Amino acid sequence: MSGMSRIVKTVTNVAFPIVMIYGLYVIAHGHLTPGGGFQGGAVVASGLAMLLVAYGSVWTMGKVKEKQLSVLESIGALGFISLAFLGILMVLLYSSFQGNFFNNFLINQDIIPIFNEIGRGLANINTAGVIPLMNFAVGLKVIAGLFAIVLVMAYATRLKGVKQK
């Protein structure tokens, strides 16, 4: 059994879901309240880092490899950049409009009935066009990225030769 003592693990088990939920809340409400993809992603990644500290890097590396995290991060980044590319491709949708890279193409239109409302200060999730989607993409990227950094560094500095009980 690697990692820290049983007390730490129990507390981690209790706190971990709360941290997760809070981070995901911050990501999802990025366009309404303080926060966003980066901040929420950092919260979730710190929860995962807590798991890493409590259970040890060897155990965590057995569960998830940095290669998988890297692929996950690539997917997040791809989602973000393809949302930006869709801004150019919106010319196909509305022929009268001149789209640009990073155009917020979901707002001020009626063709796609998703995220197309304008915020009125009422905290409606269904507002702000591509911003919530970008928040999710960036959130995924930051979770995977920060956790990969912490995991790789922790695994590289693990104590070798010391027998882990």
Place this chain on the structure above:
Amino acid sequence: MNIIDDLILHSPALIVAIPLLGAFLTPLVSRINDKLRNIFVIFIVLFTSAIVLLLANDIYSLGGKIHTYVFGGSAAVTQGGFAIRILFEVDGLNIFMALIATILAIAGVIYSWSFMKENTGLDKYYTLYLLIIAGMFGMILTGDMFNFFVFLEITSIASCALIAFWTNKGKAIDAGFKYIVISSIGALFILFAIAILYGQYNALNMAVLADKIQFSFLDKIALAVLITGLAMKAGIVPMHMWLPDAYGRAPSSVTLILVGATQASLYGALRMIFTVYGGSLSNTLNQIGDVNIDLNLLLGIFIVALALVTIFIGVLMALKENNFKRMIAFAAVAEIGYMILAIGAALTTVFSATDTGTGVMALKGGLFHILNDALDVGLLFLVAGAIYYATKETSLNRLGGLARNMKYTTIFFLIGLLAVSGMPPMNGFASKLIIYESTYQVNPILSIIAILCSILLLAVFVKVFHSAFLGPKQSRFDEVKEVPKSMLLAMGIIACIIIFIGLFPNLVIDNIVQPAVNAITNNSNYISNVIGGI
């Protein structure tokens, strides 16, 4: 709607976004197949180059045109003369630097195919390589100060990871650490200056800043901090210590692209001095007591002094250096000195009313030398990498008699040698001649020192040529074979361009360098084109 027109319209965004997309896709593609990944990366770079060429054609066909691209905006972006969104502003200077970056990127990617074959972690290597390319293009094309900082950081972080690529060598890691320390401090200085400017004028766009700038004392502080930061990144002498280490320890293919990244920082300095501050530098006289001090004269003299020290130290250190790649790196320091010598000489005269073309000529020489330096130094680094690949040897003392086994590499080294030391048939001569002429008109001593240092550089490289390629055949190197075709192809591309520019320098100066010089010297055109154009 025509697809080519669309490509040209969106080209500034695509030039940066496509390498980024490629970088994000590379980890996924490399799960399939190694060869497919290499082909994919080369395809991405070639596609980007094609878009750069399209954009260049568009810019050069209309003299003085500035291609402005608004990110995310479809409606009006600047109302009352302030830019809310990020703009890319591509003029003659931007596209000139982009062409240099394109040549380096193509050669580097082709060279990597064989050169890096035996290493592990190649998927991340290619990811980072594409990221450096994207960062370089971003730095070059952007018209927004903060965006410049972001791409500067992308370039320096990716470069740092690749400098330390051979992690089993302590010195490579040390070089990477030095590089990241210096470059992150430089970048933070730049950010501080940007924040000062933002706090005063509430603008981040270069054209808007150039329009609004008052040249108060705070602006001068911002300029000083900005130039300090960019000089750290460009390897000008007091801050040059990272450069030989980083250039010398990185894999050769990475060094090639690092040359481009360094020059992108130099471009940043040019853009800040001549475009953002240009209008107010030109008519600023400072009174200290009874004496009027022309500020741009002062700045010019300061830069010329730095340049002379840079040339001197570069050449002297190259003379006594024993490691092949570090020696070329010191020669690269000296070459950077030549560029900023021309820029400083230009600053002393180009804004004064009595100028009779000296300043413009110096600028022409300096900009032309940026192109030539990238090619010459890049070719020499590639040759050094080829020798390392074939012999696994870096010290000059232990090399010898390689000309018999590596015929093509020897020829390429000869071309690079003649070019970097400014010998007549090559491109280095064409640009250095302009620099000598213009600095002679500013002050004869400058050009004499420059010529002397150039001759010393020739002596250095002739010594290397003699000790590494000629001389008695060594039995250790009997098994040495010519390097693989892809490396030869990369060196051949650069060598061909060097010879082409050497044979037809006027063609290049008239068509490519002159628009860049016009773009630098005419900053009111820049402002009116960007702000008025929307």
Place this chain on the structure above:
Amino acid sequence: MSKRDFAAVIFFAIVAVFLVFGALLTHPFGEFNQENDPEMDQYIIDNTQNETGADNGVTAVVFDYRGFDTLGEATVLFTAVAGVIILFRRLKK
């Protein structure tokens, strides 16, 4: 050794003087007047709801007005992850 230290002290002193002057000359904390009127930011505050639909002005700037910076920022993180993984890779195949 001492020569190096001397140069470092001089560099440090010059930077210190520049920064202190910069701090003293920046506009007073929190005060805006005609000269440094924040028109760009005011435009964003006034139009963020209509143009981007977001209630949060900062997020609107991060993901819409200056979205390209955010792409760069995400790329920086991506670069760092790639860099850390490449530094701790296995050297032998």
Place this chain on the structure above:
Amino acid sequence: MIYNIPYIAVVALILIGLYAVIFKRNLIKIVIGITLIESGVNLFLITLAFREDSIAPIYRGSGSRIMDMSLPVPHALTLTSIVIGVAVLALMLSLIIHLYKHYNTLDASKIGREEE
């Protein structure tokens, strides 16, 4: 003058960081110095955003503005700058791990001096 105290704090942070980078030999202290410079610059950006009697630039309730809002752009720039700082920090610490493995020391003057 009293209203420039936040800027003086910024300069103090930057200078302390610069002092650590220039005069300290321990690699970890150099990294701490860089982080301090970065915090100083971030603090500078954030102080530029402040406007007297203002609230955060977020619309609540009725959706109409009742007070002045602080400037949103510096917040966004600071966010970007913080993330960049994290990236640089991660890379520097990984390099230090490697340097420690190679040389068994964190003294900058003893690193990278061996003969090849």
